[in-house]
Amino acid sequence: MLVYVALIVGAVLCAVQAVRAxxxxxxxxxxxxxxxxxxxxxxxxxxxxIAVIELSVGAGLITVLFVFAISLAGxxxxxxxxxxxxxxxxxxxxxxxxxxxxxxxxxxPAEPTVAAVPFVEMLWQERGLDLLVQVVLIFAxxxxxxxxxxxxxxxxxxxxFEDGISDVVSHEYSPAGRPEPDGHRPVRTADYxxxx
Amino acid sequence: MGIGLYGxxxxxxxxxxxxxxxxxxxxxxxxxxxxxxxxxxVNLGQSLAVTVLVADTVVAVIGLALAVQVRQRLGTLxxxxxxxxxx
Numbered sequence: 181m182l183v184y185v186a187l188i189v190g191a192v193l194c195a196v197q198a199v200r201a202x203x204x205x206x207x208x209x210x211x212x213x214x215x216x217x218x219x220x221x222x223x224x225x226x227x228x229x230i231a232v233i234e235l236s237v238g239a240g241l242i243t244v245l246f247v248f249a250i251s252l253a254g255x256x257x258x259x260x261x262x263x264x265x266x267x268x269x270x271x272x273x274x275x276x277x278x279x280x281x282x283x284x285x286x287x288x289p290a291e292p293t294v295a296a297v298p299f300v301e302m303l304w305q306e307r308g309l310d311l312l313v314q315v316v317l318i319f320a321x322x323x324x325x326x327x328x329x330x331x332x333x334x335x336x337x338x339x340x341f342e343d344g345i346s347d348v349v350s351h352e353y354s355p356a357g358r359p360e361p362d363g364h365r366p367v368r369t370a371d372y373x374x375x376x
Numbered sequence: 377m378g379i380g381l382y383g384x385x386x387x388x389x390x391x392x393x394x395x396x397x398x399x400x401x402x403x404x405x406x407x408x409x410x411x412x413x414x415x416x417x418v419n420l421g422q423s424l425a426v427t428v429l430v431a432d433t434v435v436a437v438i439g440l441a442l443a444v445q446v447r448q449r450l451g452t453l454x455x456x457x458x459x460x461x462x463x
Contacts, residue, residue: 188406192379195399199383207395214402221406225413230422233429234405242398242436249391249440253447262386263456269385273378280377299419303426310427321434325441 191217208246215239390443
């Protein structure tokens with residue numbers, strides 16, 4: 181029991197530091213610490229599979245992704261005050277904790293209603309819909325990232341099509357049209373006859 | 377979970393928002409597995425936790441890609457400046 185308490189207190193301290201740290205990179209490292217400590221707690225609770233997944237995904241993949249994103253976006257420290265005043269935020273958090281605590285009462289452990297099922301059978305047979313949702317989520321995530329990471333198009337930039345007709349990217353379009361280096365004015369939608 | 381919620385309320389940096397969201401979800405994971413452990417159904421808690429972990433990872437990936445794009449296009453990661461730009 182003491183080990184559980186020590187690990188969870190350590191995870192909470194790491195979480196506090198992850199929120200408080202002014203540097204993003206330091207926050208990410210504290211977050212990785214939370215993942216490591218939580219995966220140890222999971223292992224001790226007998227949830228071996230989720231411990232391994234948490235350690236590899238939470239402490240490994242997510243940390244690498246954060247470091248990559250910070251290297252691209254920069255470690256920008258914002259000194260301005262928060263949107264919600266800190267006392268109000270603290271009050272809201274206390275209120276949320278109190279409401280969750282009320283929902284969790286009584287504290288007597290519930291009796292298991294069904295017999296224990298092996299993890300593989302539970303995951304693949306009884307929670308098959310969850311697996312389907314996971315596949316859809318991963319697919320949506322990949323498609324979303326491909327759309328976001330793609331090369332941004334600048335205003336007035338031409339997109340050449342296979343038929344040789346060029347068009348102007350419509351967003352951030354300047355009505356005057358930006359002159360091209362060869363003096364050619366971009367083709368605008370307004371140049372075409374509009375239907376009545 | 378309270379730490380993550382507090383961080384969500386006070387944070388202005390987009391990447392930091394994703395970090396505190398991760399903190400929030402990790403504590404929810406702990407609650408799921410602990411509930412499964414307490415009721416003698418660790419495997420049910422694990423299978424639910426796997427789903428949450430996958431969803432959380434996808435959210436983090438999309439959130440980070442969005443933050444990088446916002447930074448490259450608008451030059452800031454401050455959420456208040458983003459809401460001002462919308463006006």
